[in-house]
Amino acid sequence: MPEAARKLPERPDTPEAPRRDNRRPQLLDAAARFFREQGYAAASMRDIAAAAGMKAGSMYYYFPSKADLLLAVHEEGIRRISDAVVEAVDAAEGPWGRLQAAMTAHLNVLLDGGDYACVVIRELPTDPTGEEGAVRTRLVPLRDAYEARFADLVDALPLAPGASRRYLRLMVLGALNWSQTWYRSGGDTPADIAQSFVDLLRPLAAAET
């Protein structure tokens, strides 16, 4: 057997990218943690690399710049929270039940699931790259696509005529994402919180069938 083919049974990542010994996941985990704890600007590549068990210079083998690292964290964060919400919605029934399932899943990932989602929620408003806005323009569509799911869920609710579905969606997302600032583990669980919010909003419903 040709020696070049010895280590072949790998998964076909990108055609030419990472073959083996890929420590990119550890790097992403560390980056997400520091971005959440200190913010993008204050986190240092040295600390991130150290937390992943390597030296600062080595991580440029995986990511060409700090901004690309942030972008990768965002993509992974959106992917995780989006998957969790889709799965939860599929398992729920009724318009209110599906909305509550989505809210619970969103809060679970945001409040207990951890670092990736927190970065997604908090690290967008400020332009992360200072002068270079290229990264930000690639971040916004990711979030918009995710939030569109909530628009669908709100549109499916049977509401009293005249109720603004647009502002209901914005209020729900605001309530969920703002929970980062007041949530403390040990009190109400994410499921409790979603339940309380939905209980508050149910009176907005038109007569249900």
Added chain:
Amino acid sequence: MPEAARKLPERPDTPEAPRRDNRRPQLLDAAARFFREQGYAAASMRDIAAAAGMKAGSMYYYFPSKADLLLAVHEEGIRRISDAVVEAVDAAEGPWGRLQAAMTAHLNVLLDGGDYACVVIRELPTDPTGEEGAVRTRLVPLRDAYEARFADLVDALPLAPGASRRYLRLMVLGALNWSQTWYRSGGDTPADIAQSFVDLLRPLAAAET
């Protein structure tokens, strides 16, 4: 109720500090602007000083450190938004009217009034000073005192029995503060937004007298 009795204390400048030729306000304005646009960590003392028309070293005559500058911006921001809300609430009538007035004032300052309030809302979650948490511990009570006003307004609402006033307050504040991320001038005004939110929530009321 005693009018104008609830405003935050006036400038507690040290007795001997600023007599004349005081450029501290310009410095604060510039700092608020850069903290909002770039975040606390990414903003530089050089840029702030330049925007206020002085050199970097000169501002240490007014503020002993960057963290103290952030603290001063917070105090001023809280003072402004708090004054605006108190004034608006005093001029409104009825529990829903007072809540709506408070929401409108809050949004006005946050969305159009500008830099100070944005910094107050956005620059708290992450510890601004890195290792030194002294500044943060002085920031939190300021916000808590302000948010307590909304607790009073929500407690005064005539709600259907069983409705959670705590989660209603958190939902309202979340909806308001999250508007920073989606608000674009030229569309609905802050007053429109507050109206829409209150219209959504009014069906939660118990039979009004």
Added chain:
DNA sequence: GTCTATAGCAAGATAGAC
């Protein structure tokens, strides 16, 4: 009060050995 000058340091990123 504001300046110039700079100390002292940490950051992102690169080069090349292994």
Added chain:
DNA sequence: GTCTATCTTGCTATAGAC
């Protein structure tokens, strides 16, 4: 792939002249 070593740049903060 990971290392060491380093380049370059920018930062906060200080010292002392004026």
